[in-house]
Amino acid sequence: MTTTITARAVLLDMDGTLVDSTAVVERLWLEWAEPHGLDRDTVLKTVHGRQGWQSMAILLPERDPVINREENQRMLTRESAETDGVVAIPGAAELLLSLQDMPHAIVTSADVALMTARMGAARLPLTELAITAERVSHSKPHPEGFLLAASALGIDPADCVVFEDSGAGIRAGIDAGMIVIGVGPHAPSFAPAHHVDDLTQIAIVPAGEGFEIRIS
Known part of the structure; x- marks a missing residue:
């Protein structure tokens, strides 16, 4: 069974969502x-x-x-x-490729140096927009990072979908008024709207003014 969500922007956590660190x-x-x-x-x-x-x-x-x-x-x-053992979450490279012409951003508690090191170790491309530790006053579970990303992209928070694995991150996405897709084995216990084991279950398809996120 496939679940379809309509969105105009995707906001992605890094650790545990795009990279396994x-x-x-x-x-x-x-x-x-x-x-x-x-x-x-x-x-x-x-x-x-x-x-x-x-x-x-x-x-x-x-x-x-x-x-x-x-x-x-x-x-x-x-x-x-120390990046030995840091690898991409299955499906992360494909998801980032499918988003390259659509509004999206990384929203991470890492600073720029750590984000760059881990994405590089996992052989994943950096996004054009990244909200890192240097850009916020409040850490997750505060929603500031996600709201800042939505504002920078010019997208209403209600039209953003968040991919997150941690309790703090999922709470931040929910409190930002966004749909949250939990990633990984621990995410369901934090009550995201949807859940996937990894990113191979996600497909992005253009639709109207935005796109569809299909969860299989």
Whole structure:
């Protein structure tokens, strides 16, 4: 059975949606957490989808935010350098190719350097528009990044479809007033409007003033 959604723009998360960086993300975060005696499961439930400084603030609520910002920058530098094992999510290259003449953007909690490193490691093309950590004041689950992307594209949020894997990202898309398609095994628990195991289940077909997203 095929589900069809009409849209005028697609907004794509990166980690867990376009690229699989789980191994390196979890390894670096667990290394960071060990000296603080933090529970492994709590750390892994917290860090996905958010900017690092916000994850640190949640995990260590009494700590000086300045320290979080400094450690987050060091974490980003390491993540940008350590890309072994980063690969494309199945269907990501084909999806980006099908969107090349349609309004779309990456909306990621990574900074430009990390986005460029991971997309390059996964051999995926960068989008013309990318809303990265440098461009927002609030991390996901705040909807700012998605709303900024819609504004930059000149598309009403209600006509945008978001592809996301994490709880923070799915919440951000929903709160932005957009249709959210959850990607991957964990996405259904965060109540996206639709769900796919990976991006091979997605087809983009031009239609009228926009296009159809067909979910198989």
